[in-house]
Amino acid sequence: EAGVTQSPTHLIKTRGQQATLRCSPISGHTSVYWYQQALGLGLQFLLWYDEGEERNRGNFPPRFSGRQFPNYSSELNVNALELEDSALYLCASSLGTDQNTEAFFGQGTRLTVV
Amino acid sequence: SQQGEEDPQALSIQEGENATMNCSYKTSINNLQWYRQNSGRGLVHLILIRSNEREKHSGRLRVTLDTSKKSSSLLITASRAADTASYFCATDAWSGKLIFGQGTELSVKP
Numbered sequence: 311e312a313g314v315t316q317s318p319t320h321l322i323k324t325r326g327q328q329a330t331l332r333c334s335p336i337s338g339h340t341s342v343y344w345y346q347q348a349l350g351l352g353l354q355f356l357l358w359y360d361e362g363e364e365r366n367r368g369n370f371p372p373r374f375s376g377r378q379f380p381n382y383s384s385e386l387n388v389n390a391l392e393l394e395d396s397a398l399y400l401c402a403s404s405l406g407t408d409q410n411t412e413a414f415f416g417q418g419t420r421l422t423v424v
Numbered sequence: 425s426q427q428g429e430e431d432p433q434a435l436s437i438q439e440g441e442n443a444t445m446n447c448s449y450k451t452s453i454n455n456l457q458w459y460r461q462n463s464g465r466g467l468v469h470l471i472l473i474r475s476n477e478r479e480k481h482s483g484r485l486r487v488t489l490d491t492s493k494k495s496s497s498l499l500i501t502a503s504r505a506a507d508t509a510s511y512f513c514a515t516d517a518w519s520g521k522l523i524f525g526q527g528t529e530l531s532v533k534p
Binding site: 314341343345347352353355358360365366368398400402410411412413414415416417418420 | 454457459468469472512516519520521522
């Protein structure tokens with residue numbers, strides 16, 4: 311069974327550009343989570359989607375946005391990129407909100423803003 | 425703000441020794457999960473312990489949970505060089521998101 315897959319693996323963008331990161335959850339999982347792991351800052355919660363709806367949002371500016379598609383895959387969009395947005399972006403999926411189950415992570419997308 | 429706080433921040437041991445990492449958190453939780461991360465790659469799920477459980481085992485891993493003290497520990501027995509990684513605890517407080525601690529960097533020397 312395939313795990314959580316993220317693309318691209320690496321992404322280099324210029325300050326001010328937009329970045330789009332993609333995530334495919336494990337088959338059968340309806341919840342997708344996005345986290346940012348910047349150097350020295352640990353894992354910061356970004357967004358949670360379940361059944362196509364945004365359920366919760368971390369303390370990030372509105373230029374961080376995303377969506378979940380009918381097949382439960384998800385996109386994270388970062389507009390007006392800043393140097394500080396350089397980080398490893400991790401996506402995770404789980405069975406959903408009502409079940410006490412594990413969240414499984416992908417390998418991440420390393421975004422570098424120059 | 426981070427919910428979990430791991431202790432110690434870094435731990436260096438010899439192969440064959442046991443490694444113990446601790447995690448404290450602030451609010452009531454639904455469950456607590458431990459993850460491993462190798463060299464800035466994705467997180468590998470290790471174990472989930474529910475709030476009504478006190479201890480759980482998985483291979484060489486033993487996790488305890490004390491909800492009265494809002495703390496958990498991860499014990500890795502008979503450590504191997506391949507266990508070298510960062511270990512994170514993450515709490516699920518019914519908000520639909522996992523809150524991670526800063527992690528413990530474990531180094532196991534052969």
